[in-house]
Amino acid sequence: MDHGEKEQKSYxxxxxxxxxxxxxxxxxxxDRLPAERELAEELNISRNSVREGLRALEIIxxxxxxxxxxxxxxxxxxxxxxxxxxxxxxxxGITENQLxxxxxxxxxEAMHLAVLRVxxxxxxxxxxxxxxxxxxxxxxxxxxxxxxxxxTMVDASQNEFLITSYRALTxxxxxxxRSMRRRIIAGMQSKNQLEETHRLLVEGIIRGDLAxxxxxxxxxxDYIEQxxxxxxxxETEINRLPEEKC
Amino acid sequence: MDHGEKEQKSYxxxxxxxxxxxxxxxxxxxDRLPAERELAEELNISRNSVREGLRALEIIxxxxxxxxxxxxxxxxxxxxxxxxxxxxxxxxGITENQLxxxxxxxxxEAMHLAVLRVxxxxxxxxxxxxxxxxxxxxxxxxxxxxxxxxxTMVDASQNEFLITSYRALTxxxxxxxRSMRRRIIAGMQSKNQLEETHRLLVEGIIRGDLAxxxxxxxxxxDYIEQxxxxxxxxETEINRLPEEKC
DNA sequence: AGAAATTTGTTCGTATGTATA
DNA sequence: TTATACATACGAACAAATTTC
Numbered sequence: 001m002d003h004g005e006k007e008q009k010s011y012x013x014x015x016x017x018x019x020x021x022x023x024x025x026x027x028x029x030x031d032r033l034p035a036e037r038e039l040a041e042e043l044n045i046s047r048n049s050v051r052e053g054l055r056a057l058e059i060i061x062x063x064x065x066x067x068x069x070x071x072x073x074x075x076x077x078x079x080x081x082x083x084x085x086x087x088x089x090x091x092x093g094i095t096e097n098q099l100x101x102x103x104x105x106x107x108x109e110a111m112h113l114a115v116l117r118v119x120x121x122x123x124x125x126x127x128x129x130x131x132x133x134x135x136x137x138x139x140x141x142x143x144x145x146x147x148x149x150x151x152t153m154v155d156a157s158q159n160e161f162l163i164t165s166y167r168a169l170t171x172x173x174x175x176x177x178r179s180m181r182r183r184i185i186a187g188m189q190s191k192n193q194l195e196e197t198h199r200l201l202v203e204g205i206i207r208g209d210l211a212x213x214x215x216x217x218x219x220x221x222d223y224i225e226q227x228x229x230x231x232x233x234x235e236t237e238i239n240r241l242p243e244e245k246c
Numbered sequence: 247m248d249h250g251e252k253e254q255k256s257y258x259x260x261x262x263x264x265x266x267x268x269x270x271x272x273x274x275x276x277d278r279l280p281a282e283r284e285l286a287e288e289l290n291i292s293r294n295s296v297r298e299g300l301r302a303l304e305i306i307x308x309x310x311x312x313x314x315x316x317x318x319x320x321x322x323x324x325x326x327x328x329x330x331x332x333x334x335x336x337x338x339g340i341t342e343n344q345l346x347x348x349x350x351x352x353x354x355e356a357m358h359l360a361v362l363r364v365x366x367x368x369x370x371x372x373x374x375x376x377x378x379x380x381x382x383x384x385x386x387x388x389x390x391x392x393x394x395x396x397x398t399m400v401d402a403s404q405n406e407f408l409i410t411s412y413r414a415l416t417x418x419x420x421x422x423x424r425s426m427r428r429r430i431i432a433g434m435q436s437k438n439q440l441e442e443t444h445r446l447l448v449e450g451i452i453r454g455d456l457a458x459x460x461x462x463x464x465x466x467x468d469y470i471e472q473x474x475x476x477x478x479x480x481e482t483e484i485n486r487l488p489e490e491k492c
Numbered sequence: 493a494g495a496a497a498t499t500t501g502t503t504c505g506t507a508t509g510t511a512t513a
Numbered sequence: 514t515t516a517t518a519c520a521t522a523c524g525a526a527c528a529a530a531t532t533t534c
Contacts, residue, residue: 009501009502010501010502010503011301011501015305019329019332019333022337023336025336028337029337035518035519035520036520037519045502045503046502046503047503048294048297048502048503048504049501049502049503051294051298051520052297052298052301053301054520055257055298055301056301056302056304056305056306057305058302059261059302059303059305059306060302060305060306060326060329060330060333061330061333062333062337065520065521066511066519066520067510067511067519067520068509068510068519068520069510069512069518069519069520070511070518070519070520071520075333075334075337075338077330077334080306080326080330081330083265083306084306084307084323084327085407086265086269087265087268087306087307087308087321087323088321088323088406088407088410090268090269090271091268091274091275091308091319092321092406094406094407098405098406099407101355101359101403101405101407101408102355102405102407102408102411104355105351105352105354106351108354108355109347109351109354110351157347159344159347159348160334160338160340160344161331161334161340161344162347162351164334165348176269255521255522256521256523281498281499281500282499282500283499291522291523292522292523292524293524294522294523294524295521295522295523297500297501311500311501312499312500312530312531313500313529313530313531314498314499314500314501314529314530314531314532315498315499315500315530315532316499316500316531317499317500
């Protein structure tokens with residue numbers, strides 16, 4: 001029976017200990033934790049229990065274990081997020097449609113922020129990716145530079161949550177359902193259409209023109225099956241708002 | 247030396263084993279894993295190593311361990327996401343501004359989907375939350391029903407990624423920076439303003455009117471400092487598009 | 493209801509590979 | 514090179530919770 005008193009499992013003490021150290025700013029990225037034996041003594045648990053807790057923290061990217069050296073605070077969140085998306089995808093029976101909706105949500109907001117915060121360096125990166133996309137000869141290349149453009153745009157938003165979420169999402173898409181991006185790109189009726197879509201997106205970023213950038217994103221997602229019909233319908237409704245004021 | 251041959255750590259075998267079982271649909275949520283001793287024998291590692299791997303999987307929400315019973319496939323992703331947001335927040339020095347931007351991205355997209363997919367049950371839930379908000383007397387209550395309205399709206403989107411991300415985000419906000427939601431709500435210049443904002447949001451959902459729903463969301467976020475100024479500026483630019491057609 | 497079997501939770505001891513001064 | 518500190522890994526044992534008979 002559970003009496004309400006928290007009789008936490010031993011390894012939880014480790015997780016809490018580390019989280020507390022981080023939250024209270026006593027440890028930061030790169031810092032080394034006490035040795036496992038010391039932790040075991042301090043927390044009054046066995047070394048094996050300490051290790052179970054440390055292993056969990058390593059998996060979720062907060063820790064990095066180096067044999068012979070020690071356990072260090074780290075920030076490797078991308079992989080975990082990707083893994084979680086993958087598990088959710090299978091276990092919760094999520095559709096590709098939902099992935100696309102999530103991706104759109106991130107890109108839409110990222111574009112708003114990117115036009116305000118993009119710096120010259122990012123502009124050059126995105127310019128070059130676009131040039132490469134134009135010169136791309138194989139589908140393989142097109143996939144790569146398509147991805148680079150979108151990722152750079154999100155990076156330019158300078159919002160760590162958007163960036164990490166987006167990276168995890170695309171990593172998962174490329175890894176688990178690799179066919180998806182291929183199908184999307186192959187679905188473009190011509191190379192020119194793909195370029196036109198990205199031209200708007202890139203121009204929006206470089207000229208700081210939000211409307212053009214959003215047009216590019218909308219165009220890109222309009223090609224994705226099913227979602228296309230839905231979003232066109234939505235946008236007309238949004239745009240009707242100001243008309244009433246005319 | 248590392249010879250390039252991957253001499254992975256022992257516990258990785260467990261993580262890979264479980265992930266493979268899930269990916270190949272050999273196991274689904276609720277299923278029980280082989281006993282730890284059996285796994286140890288099958289994977290040719292010690293039980294301690296098996297446990298390290300299992301612990302990691304438990305922490306990231308894929309597993310649930312029950313003493314005396316076994317290890318079961320689970321789907322407890324919310325807590326992990328929350329923890330990761332918390333770690334990112336501290337370790338990457340993320341601002342409240344970025345949290346708000348992320349939250350807005352989710353709500354904005356969720357509203358688009360919610361008006362299309364909301365069912366009668368969710369409508370009733372959101373109606374009642376709104377009534378409770380109107381009758382709320384303490385700030386405590388207002389915080390609770392404010393949260394219920396927004397959460398129900400996101401739930402109505404029926405997108406698991408949006409739902410999980412949003413829940414993690416609000417859990418984190420309430421837990422770590424509890425002052426935030428309070429400040430936002432207290433920032434509303436009057437109770438009426440708070441209600442008017444939510445009235446639009448709720449009406450949009452119930453009547454399936456996207457424009458009204460989006461107005462509600464925009465209104466809500468417009469009160470959040472700094473982001474407010476930015477977003478008003480943005481919206482005028484968006485809304486200028488159709489005007490040109492007039 | 494109760495006893496036995498099963499399974500996870502936890503600990504200790506020991507041996508080995510690795511990094512560092 | 515050597516010595517020390519540290520993580521990695523294994524096996525055995527017992528405790529505690531659950532399931533099974």
